Every structure is written in C-alpha cells, then in structure tokens.
Amino acid sequence: MLNVQRWQTLVIVGFTALAVLFALPNVLPNALLSHLPSWYQQSRVNLGLDLRGGAHFLLEADLRAVLNERLTNLSDSVRAELRKQQVGFKDVTVEAGRAVVVVLREEAQRAKALEAIRSIDSSLAVSGTGDTIRLAYSEQDLFRRKKEVIDQSIEILRRRVDETGTIEPTIVRQGDDRILLQVPGIKDTTDLKRKINQTAKLTFHLVNEDVALTGQNVPTNLPPTTTLVPTREGMQQLRATNLKAWEDIQAANPRLAPEQICRRYQPQCLPVLKRVIVGGEDLDDAKATFEQQQGGRPIISFTFNSAGGRAFCAATRANVGKRLAIQLDNEIISAPVVQSAICGGSGIITGSFTTQQTQEQALLLRSGALPATLTIIEERTVGADLGADAIRDGTVAAIVGTLLVALFMFVAYGPLFGGFANLAMLVNLLLVFAGMSVLGASLTLPGIAGLVLTVGMAVDSNVLIYERVREEKALGRSAFSSLATGYERAMSAIIDANLTTLIAGVLLFGFGSGPIRGFATTLSLGLVTSMFSSTIFTRMLLALWVRWRRPTELVI
Amino acid sequence: MWKPVRLFTFKRKFDFLGPRRTALILSTLVNIIALAGVFTIGLNFGIDFKGGIAIQAKAKQGVANLEQLRSTIGALGVGEVSLQEFGDPSTALIRVQRQDGGAQCVAGAQRVMLKRAGPGWQVKPGPAGTGDVELTAPSALDAGNWRDAVSRVGLTVQERQLPRGTVNTARIDMSPEQRAEWCQQVAIKLVEDAIGGGYELRGTESVGPKIGEELMQSGILAVIATMAAIAIYVWFRFEWQFAVGALIAMLHDVISTLGVFVVLQLDFSLTALAAVLTIAGYSINDTVVIFDRVRENMRRYKKLSLVDLLNQSINETLSRTLMTSGTVFVAVVALVLFGGPVLYSFSVAMLWGVIVGTYSSIWVACAGLVYLNLRPEQLRPDDDKAEKAKA
Numbered sequence: 001m002l003n004v005q006r007w008q009t010l011v012i013v014g015f016t017a018l019a020v021l022f023a024l025p026n027v028l029p030n031a032l033l034s035h036l037p038s039w040y041q042q043s044r045v046n047l048g049l050d051l052r053g054g055a056h057f058l059l060e061a062d063l064r065a066v067l068n069e070r071l072t073n074l075s076d077s078v079r080a081e082l083r084k085q086q087v088g089f090k091d092v093t094v095e096a097g098r099a100v101v102v103v104l105r106e107e108a109q110r111a112k113a114l115e116a117i118r119s120i121d122s123s124l125a126v127s128g129t130g131d132t133i134r135l136a137y138s139e140q141d142l143f144r145r146k147k148e149v150i151d152q153s154i155e156i157l158r159r160r161v162d163e164t165g166t167i168e169p170t171i172v173r174q175g176d177d178r179i180l181l182q183v184p185g186i187k188d189t190t191d192l193k194r195k196i197n198q199t200a201k202l203t204f205h206l207v208n209e210d211v212a213l214t215g216q217n218v219p220t221n222l223p224p225t226t227t228l229v230p231t232r233e234g235m236q237q238l239r240a241t242n243l244k245a246w247e248d249i250q251a252a253n254p255r256l257a258p259e260q261i262c263r264r265y266q267p268q269c270l271p272v273l274k275r276v277i278v279g280g281e282d283l284d285d286a287k288a289t290f291e292q293q294q295g296g297r298p299i300i301s302f303t304f305n306s307a308g309g310r311a312f313c314a315a316t317r318a319n320v321g322k323r324l325a326i327q328l329d330n331e332i333i334s335a336p337v338v339q340s341a342i343c344g345g346s347g348i349i350t351g352s353f354t355t356q357q358t359q360e361q362a363l364l365l366r367s368g369a370l371p372a373t374l375t376i377i378e379e380r381t382v383g384a385d386l387g388a389d390a391i392r393d394g395t396v397a398a399i400v401g402t403l404l405v406a407l408f409m410f411v412a413y414g415p416l417f418g419g420f421a422n423l424a425m426l427v428n429l430l431l432v433f434a435g436m437s438v439l440g441a442s443l444t445l446p447g448i449a450g451l452v453l454t455v456g457m458a459v460d461s462n463v464l465i466y467e468r469v470r471e472e473k474a475l476g477r478s479a480f481s482s483l484a485t486g487y488e489r490a491m492s493a494i495i496d497a498n499l500t501t502l503i504a505g506v507l508l509f510g511f512g513s514g515p516i517r518g519f520a521t522t523l524s525l526g527l528v529t530s531m532f533s534s535t536i537f538t539r540m541l542l543a544l545w546v547r548w549r550r551p552t553e554l555v556i
Numbered sequence: 557m558w559k560p561v562r563l564f565t566f567k568r569k570f571d572f573l574g575p576r577r578t579a580l581i582l583s584t585l586v587n588i589i590a591l592a593g594v595f596t597i598g599l600n601f602g603i604d605f606k607g608g609i610a611i612q613a614k615a616k617q618g619v620a621n622l623e624q625l626r627s628t629i630g631a632l633g634v635g636e637v638s639l640q641e642f643g644d645p646s647t648a649l650i651r652v653q654r655q656d657g658g659a660q661c662v663a664g665a666q667r668v669m670l671k672r673a674g675p676g677w678q679v680k681p682g683p684a685g686t687g688d689v690e691l692t693a694p695s696a697l698d699a700g701n702w703r704d705a706v707s708r709v710g711l712t713v714q715e716r717q718l719p720r721g722t723v724n725t726a727r728i729d730m731s732p733e734q735r736a737e738w739c740q741q742v743a744i745k746l747v748e749d750a751i752g753g754g755y756e757l758r759g760t761e762s763v764g765p766k767i768g769e770e771l772m773q774s775g776i777l778a779v780i781a782t783m784a785a786i787a788i789y790v791w792f793r794f795e796w797q798f799a800v801g802a803l804i805a806m807l808h809d810v811i812s813t814l815g816v817f818v819v820l821q822l823d824f825s826l827t828a829l830a831a832v833l834t835i836a837g838y839s840i841n842d843t844v845v846i847f848d849r850v851r852e853n854m855r856r857y858k859k860l861s862l863v864d865l866l867n868q869s870i871n872e873t874l875s876r877t878l879m880t881s882g883t884v885f886v887a888v889v890a891l892v893l894f895g896g897p898v899l900y901s902f903s904v905a906m907l908w909g910v911i912v913g914t915y916s917s918i919w920v921a922c923a924g925l926v927y928l929n930l931r932p933e934q935l936r937p938d939d940d941k942a943e944k945a946k947a
Contacts, residue, residue, distance in 0.1 A: 050898075058767065060737075065729065189760070190748075193741070197707040373712045375737045377764040379744075386612060386758040389643075393896030401890030405883050412879060414560035446827050449891055449899050453834065453906070456887030457841075460880040464845065467876040496793060496844040497880075503785045504837025508830055511778035519830050556560060 004543040012540050015532075016427055022434035043437040048444030050515050051391050053384035054184035055192060059153075061177045061372040064097055066149050067142070073284060073305055074135065075100045077120050080306050085116040090131075099136040107131045146176065149372050154179055155363050157374075160195040179374070189381050196374055202280030202365065205229075206315065207323035207335055211271035219271075226271050229258040232331045234268030258330045270332055272325045277315040282308025286365035288358035291350065298358040300349040302365060309345030317341035326365065333364045394448035401452040402429075409459055413466050417556050420541050421462035424533040428458045431529035432522060441525075444518030454526025460497065461534035464490040469556055479554045480546060487539055494535060502527045563878060568871040572918055573863050573926060579919035580927075583808055590815025597818050602825035603761060605775065607654035607768030609743055612642060613755040620648040620755070628750050633660040634743040643897040647758070654765055655743050657687060657736030665689070665709050668745045673705040682727060687735030693724040702726065710741035737764040775829045779810065782833050786840055790847070797930040798847050802840055805921035809839040809912050816908045822901040831905035838884070839913030842877045843921040849873045850925070862930060866922050881914045 025033060025043045033041050049056050071094045078100060079092050088105035095101055104113055107130050114126065114133070123141055128134040137145070154171050161169045161183060170182040186192060208226040211219060222228070230238075239246040245265045249256055262269040286302040304312055316324070316338050326334045336349045353361070382390075405425065410418035432451065436443065469486030477485065505524035509517055545551075603610050613620065622639045625648055629637045635653040642649035655661055662681045669677040669691075676694025691706060696719070706713045711728055719726045730738065740762045748757060763771070783806050791799035813835055817824050849869040857865060870877075888910055891903035 060766075062734065193710060194704075194707045197710055197712045373734075375734055375764075376710070376741055376762070377737050378767045379740075379760065379762040381760040383756075383758040390896060390898060393894060393899070397891050397894040397896070397899075400894050401887040404886040404890055408883055408886050411561050412882075415558065417560070445896075445898055446830060446902065449827075449895060449902060452887050452891055452895075453884065456884035457838070459883045460841070463879045463883065464876055467873075467879065470875075471872070493845045493848040496848060497841040500786050500789060500840040500844060501834070501837040503789060504782045504833045507778055507782045507785060508833050511774045511781075512826065512830065516826050516830050519827070523834065 004540050009540055009544070012537060016430075016537070019427070019431045019434040022437050023430050026433060026437060042440075043434075045433060045436045046440065046442045047387075047391075048442040048447065048515060048518050049182060049184060049380070049387075050382050050445050051387045051394070051443065052184050053186075053382050053387035054182065055186050055189045055382075056378075056380040057181040057193075057196070057376055058174070058378035059157075059179045059181060059196065059374040060377045061150060061153055061179065061374055063146055063149060063177050063372060066145075066372045067137075068094065068096055070137075070145075071096075071098075071100055074121070076305065078102060078117060078135070081116045081120055082113060085112060087113045087116060089113070099134050101128070102133040102135065104131040104133070150177065150179065152363055153372055153374060157181060157196065161192065178377075185384065187384065189379075193376070196376070202283065203327045204277040204279075204312070204315075205272040205275065205325045205327060206277065206319055207325050208271045208273050209322055222271065225273055225275070227257075227259045227274050228262035228269045229272050229325065229327055229330065229332050230261055230267045230269045231335070232328075232333045235331055238265060238267040261330070270323075270325055270335060272327070272332070277324075278304065278308045278311050282311070283365065284308075286362045288355065288362040291348075297350065298353045298355045299351075300353070300358050300362050300365065301346065302349070302362075303346040306345065309343070312345075312347070313341060313343035316347075317343070328364055334361055390445045394445050398448055398452050398455075402455050405455050405459055409462070413462075414555055416545075417462075417466055420538050420545075421459050421466075421534070423541070424462060424538045425455055425458055427537055428526065428530050428533040429455065431533060432526045435525045435529060436521065439521075441521045442518055443522070444515040446515045447518030447522045450519040450522035451526065454523060454530065457498075457501065458526060458530035458534055461490075461494045461530060462538060464493050464497070465535070465538070466556055469554065473554055473556070479551045482554060483542060483546065487535070491535070494531070498527050498531055563875045568874055569867075570871055570874070571867060572870045573867050573923055576919065576923040576926060579923055583916070583920055586815065587808060587811045590811050590818065593818035594811075594814050599814065599817050599824040600821045602823045602828070603651065603654075603763045603768070604826040604829075605768055605772045605824065607740075607763050607765045609650075609652040609655075609740060609747070610761045611650045611652075611744070611747060611757055612647060612759040613650055613751060614647045614758050615755055617754075619645040622648055625650065625751065625755075629747055632743075632746045632750055633664055634746060635660075648755075649897075650747065652743055652747065654763075654768065655736055655739035657732055657739045661735070661739035661742055662689060664739075664746050665742045668709050668742060668749065669705075671749050672708040672745070677705070679709070685732075687730035687732040689728045689730065689735070691726050691728065693719075693726075696722045696724045710738060710745070733766070737766065740764050771826065775826075778829070779832060779836070782836050783807070783810070786837065790840070790844070794847055794851060795930065797925055797928040798851075800928055801921040801924035802843050802847070804924050805843055805916040806836050806839060808916045808920045809835055809909060812912050813905055813909055816905065817901075820904065822904060825901065827899065827902045828905060831902045831909065834906065835909030835913065839909060839916060842881060842914050842917035845876055845880070846870055846873050846917055846922060850922070863926055866925060870918055870922060877914060877917065881910055885910050 022043050025036075025041060026045055075092050075094050079089075082089050082092075082102070087109045090103040090105055092100065092102050102113065102117075104110060110131070110133070117124065117126070117133070117135060123138055125136045125138050126133060127136070150173050154173065157171050157179065158169070161171070161181070168184065170180070172180050174180045181196075183192060208223070211222060211226060235246070242265070249261055249265065256264070258269075261267070282305050284303045284305050286300060289299060289301050290296040291299050320338050320340055323335045323337050325332045326336075334349060336351060339350075349361070402425070406422045409421045409425075412418065413421065429451070432454065435441075465486055468490040469482050472482035472485045472489075473479075502524055505520050505527065509520035509524060512520055613625070615621070620641065622641065626637060626639050629650060629652070635655065637653070638651045640649050641647065659681055662679055666677070666679040669679050674694070678692040680690045680692070682688025682690050689711065691711075691713075693702065693705065697705070702718055703713055706726075706728070713726055713728060717726050717728060744760060744762055783803065786806065787799045787803040790802045810832055813832055816822070817828065822828065846869055849872055850866060853860075853865055853869050853872075857868075860868070885907070888903060888906045891899060892907055895903050
C-alpha cells in the first residue's frame, strides 16, 4: 500500500507542477504576462462583481405586450385586406395574449376571407366555424418571435451599454423572457439604468443629393430643410481613430445634435432632408434573407404597416435613383439607393452585404420598431471601494484561517506529519486556484468563505488518516504497517465524508446564483482536489520519507 | 522538535449513550423551541427572500446619523425602513421594504420626475385595476425628449404611446405587478435624491417581488433536495437505519441553526441559506465517520449489545471527531473575526453548525440508531461469510 512506484511519483509531481503552472498567471505581473501566449494569459481567476465592483441587473421583457401589439397590427391588416377584397365583416377583435377573432357578415364569404387572410400571413393557425374565424400565431412562430425579441433586446442593450464606454459587459438570456446584464467596474448606474429604459428612434429620410459633400469638407451653407447626420461607419471610424472625440460625444450633456457632431468632429456624414418619411413605429418587421435570383445574395427585407406602406410608396415613387437614409437615433445605419417605387408595404435593401451584415442591419432596423419593455426585477450594485473592502476582509480571513489550521495541525501531529498535512493544504489551495483559472470561474466573497472552509475540511482527511495510524500503532503494529493500514482503513470514511459535503455543494451550485455559486464552486472544487492532495499527495510524501529514513518508531 | 499533542492519553470508555434519554429530551426541546421561534418570531429574512431594497451608505464626513437617516427616509413614503450600522460607524445599511406599487409610489415618482426631469412634470396613476401611469409634460415635447425624460424615472415609453402634436400627456401601460417592480426603482431614486448629498452610496441591492418569491421557493427546494440526496447516499452506503439516523441528525442541525438565526435575529440572506446547506452537508461528516466505525465493529464484535457497540465506536472515533471539527472550527473563527460584515451571518451560522454537528453525530444520529433498533444480527448473512473469508 505504501509502495509508490516511480511513475506514480512522476504523475503526482507532474500534476502538481501543472497546477502551479495554471495558477501562476494569477500572481505574475502583467508586464511579464504580456510576453506569454494568450491562452496562458487567460488562465486567471475572474473576480466576481461583489469583489471587483460593478452592476448586476436582471431584466424581464414584457413579451405579452409585444404579442398584443402584434395582434393589434394583425387585426388592422386583416380589416384593411378584407375591405379591399370586399368581404363584409361584423367585427375584428383582439383576444389579448391569444388571437384575432373575425366575425363575418355572411358565412358564404368564408373561403374568400380565408384567402385574403392567407395573403397577409400564410403561417397563421386558423380555427373557428361558421361566420367566426380565429387567427393565432403558431407555436413555432411564437417561439421564434420570443427569441427574436430577446435577441433584439440584448442587441439594443449591448449598443447602449457600449455607448457608456465601459468594458466587457455580460449580457445573456436567462430563461424564457429574462436578460442578465452585468457591467463590471461601472461607477454610476443612474445613467446605465436610464439607457436601459430608453428605446431607439428609427426614421427614414431622403438624402439631399443636391448638397455636395467631399471627404471631410463640411458645407457651411445648408438649405434649411437639410441637416447633417453621421453615418454608423463614420462613427465607428471616429471611435477607432480618435477615441477621445468619440468619448466626448457620448459624454456630452445635453446630447449633441447630429449636425453639431458632424461640424465639430467631422466623421463621415450625409446631408439628409429633415422631413421624416416613415418612422420606426410604422415598420412591422425586418429580417435578413436571401435574394431569389442572382445567386442568392444576402439582403434585408422589411414590411411596413398600412400607413407606413402608403407613405413609403409615395416617397419612393417620386425619388427613384436617390438615396434613402435610414437613421437610428443619431446615426445613419444604411443609405440604399431607391431602385424603383416600393409599394405594397414591403421592400428589400440590396447591396454588397455579407450574411452577418444583413443580420445586423435587420436587427438595427427592428430595434426601433419592436422593443419589449424591460423591467428591472433584480439589481445588485457594488461600488469599487466596497469591493476593495470585501477583498481585504476576505484575504485577511483566508490568511488567518489558513494559519490557524496550520498551527492546529502542527500542534496536534508534530512537525513532520503536521508539516505533510499543511503542505498538502497548500497544494490544495493551489489546485483550487488552478482549477478556477482553467474553468474561468469567478471568485466571489462567499467564494473566499468557501475557500476558508475548504482549508479546514481538506486537512480533515489527514486527521482521519493520522488518527487511524495512531490507533493501528496502539495495536502494536510496526511503523510501516500502521501507516499502510491507516491509509487503507481511513479511505472509506474520507470518501463518505467528502462526498456528503460535495452533494450539498453541487446542489447549492444548481440552485444558487451569483455570489452563492462562487461559494459552491470553491467548496466543491476544494473538496474534490483535497481528495488528491490529502490522500494521494501525502501518501507519496510519506512513502518517500519512509524509504529515506526507514523509521522504526512513528512520532505521531 | 516538539512532540504531537494528544487529546486523550488514556483509553477512553465514556458512556456517551447512557444519558441518551436526557439528550433526546434536550434535542427535542431545542428543536421545538427553534421551530416555534421560526413560526412565531420569524426569521429575519433579508431582501433576497422578502424582496426590498438594501443600500449601503457611507457618510461623506463623520459618522452616519442613523436617527436623521431614519426620519429622512421614513418621510419619503416608501414604507417600512430599517437602519443599522454596517461594519463601521460611518456606514449605515438602509433597508426599505418591498414596494407594493400603490398610490404612494406614483406620488414618489412625481417627485423624482420633478427633481430629475425638470419642473412642470406630472405623474398620475391610470385607471384602477391596471398598473398604468399617466405622464404629463410641461409642454408638448418632441419624441426624443419624451423618451429621455421618461427614462429618468425608470420608465420606457413605446413609440405608439408617444403623444403627437400638441398633446403633452402619455399613458404608459403596465400591469399592477410590473408597476410594483418599477416602484422598487422609484424608491431607490427617492432615497438617492434624499441622502445623496451627505452620503456616498456604496452599494445598492434591490430584489423585486417576483424574484424574492422565486428565490424563496428554490431555497426551500434546495434544502429539501440536499437533505434527501445525502440521506439517499447514506442509505446506499449503509443500512437504512443509518440513513434515518443521519437524516434526523441533519434535520436537528438545520432546525437548530434556524433557531440561532431567530434568537440572534441574524440576517437570513442567500449567503445564510448557503450556510444552512453547508451545515447539512458538513454535519453529516462526523456522523459518517462514526457510522463507518460502527459498521466495522458490527462485523467484528457480534456478541456486543448495541449500546455498548455504539459507545465503543464513539469512543474509538472520539479524537477524530473532535479533531476534524476542530480544524473547521478554527477556520470558521477566522471568518467570524475577520470576514467582514457581509459574511457575518454566514460565519456565525457555520460556527454553530460545526458545534451542533459534532453534538448531533453522537447524541442524535447514534442515539437514534438505538431507538431505530439497529442490531448486528440484522446484518445480511452474506456479510458474515464475507468477513470469514477475509479472516
């Protein structure tokens, strides 16, 4: 039992060395780290928001309102289409959250009515008998739409949080209708919260082709009907080349008008007519799709409601060959050339787009049209110095805890066996850090508490072994034999004791969130790694020691 | 070099299970009192479970004036407010009850609007039964300004709800539940505006009614699932009597820990729940160590009476039990002393858990085995054969 083969020693030492390697980036200075490969640089423990400072928001999207709005729009379209096809109806009503119900004047016109409805949206689930037609969106459609609304909300949030200039926000979907937004290092959340609640404004304008803009040259005399608006690309270019200017624009209070931005910072701009042709409120949908002919280029297709369709038809008919500027908030996201009059409520935007670009553009188009209201249902904000306090408290507690446990073990089991156990404890801490670095787990304040507990619990295995060795020794066994049997017989109690606590840790990870998960992570990880450090690792140490000193008497 | 220190230098023959009846009465009594406390006085639920707002405010100069803060915030119409010093005298932990979205909240929103968006704004509740809010601007505004102003009270105005032309009133649709969630934000803004001058707000936590309920449910579920899973594990590894004994010991530890929370009125937060679960997992540690020895001795000493067998097993494992608890105990003491105010409830609970876990392994789990009628002869005959084969 106590015979440890050379290869086993190599594996154990190698494994420990690997742990050192992966835990090392946590303490290496940045200057040195930057010379090392990037995968290695990333092997660091992230600090949780409670230690680092930052904001955590859980937002809930009002999907029901989105559905109701959609149903209302559908009922408008149905009404218009039925009138157009001269189908008499008594009533078209919206059943909130469910369906649109059409009651026809004459049952005989049902077939004609259904045909008209199919021309609006062929994927609708149709039910009802006689003069009543119930229209509902199919399950798949609802599911797809839900996902779209959440994705779109995430995209809007990303844009808005990005504007605040903070780094790496985490924005992820949670459950069916929730979004988790985490912004590390943010100081003032008032502005962030305001941005969450603000919806984007989408408008369509005509480009004033009579005003010549060459390069950075901004005309001094603009006709009163025309203004200058920066393009999205222009702003991104500005951000890349002159970050200071970009940040000034974002920070300006009150917000700078687009024309002021153009004149002051001279990003790429377009002269557009101030008159709004159509607003985002009239845009029903926009999606990335592919052209039917010509090799299926990626394009963006969009649909207006009836009012928007009419206005758009009139404007495009009169301006074929001119550019149409699509403005989102203070940027022009796209300025396609009008190829022909776009009537009938829907159109496409072509260009040399990649699929990714069309998807992004469609998302941007939709972001003015269908925002779900986001409600903050949970907020946790930690100021940076509060986080610093937490780090200090946690570190002191961890160091004192470790020292106390080490002292305890030294006193109880002497310099040799106590020393082995304490060395194992340090290896265990190292393993936990290496494990967390590799997993990219976050260290939170409760996580530090978990670490301290792990320190206390990891040496438990050694206590179990040593006490068993003492018992075996008391029975009159030789030094070698008591060590070997001690390890052997303590194993089952060690496994049982660690596994029961591990069960609690794993379940806590499953049920908990945020900081608590941090606790569950360090506790569970620490228990698992302690099985290695307290048993396998110390057994190797003892075996080497026995081989070296050949003790006849154990001082334990 | 020094010599290792031993807890016991003599052969131990304590009659642990002699006073098992007294221990049983004591444990039952403690648990009944703890349960009674939980149901009458109640746990001091933190905002994680109850919903509400917790703000850490540090005085920009000198100490935090709790009395003044209490009267200032109490006058805001945000409901029940509780204050305590947090960590050091300059910092106060302000707790505001969960907001119910009533008329007071809309009145509060009006004040926030005036302060943050400028004079002339009006916020009124919509028709009864809905959670709608009606906003009136000082004058007709363009859409961009509407959106900007409205977002200052934490509301979102949809494109179709925007007033057109000369109209300056907009109706924001909300369900009563949504309004309650929004009112949390209104309350935070009210507190910020009221004390922001003299205090630095270091951290804000807000848990809306919905999340609070969900966390409560998943918390209860987590405790039950953990205890069940551990009991099943013990059942799988030992006889069923051991599992029942372990389960009773776990219940004993968890309930008495809840009792400690009631008596000391410690903040029962998510971290506290983590402590309860860890105690459930850890209290079983000592129990399993003793059970392991009981099982071993059951095979070795077939003629010994159950009580003697248990006593002997407890005696044999006593120093292990005390030593393992000891290491965790000193680690937790470090947490209590230096872990800071955030971890305080957690650490105190863990400290209790380590002590009571050791007690319960002997006087609840093992004593339970006596009453559960675990006898060596009930072992399956296979075990005997296996034992003989080994010998």
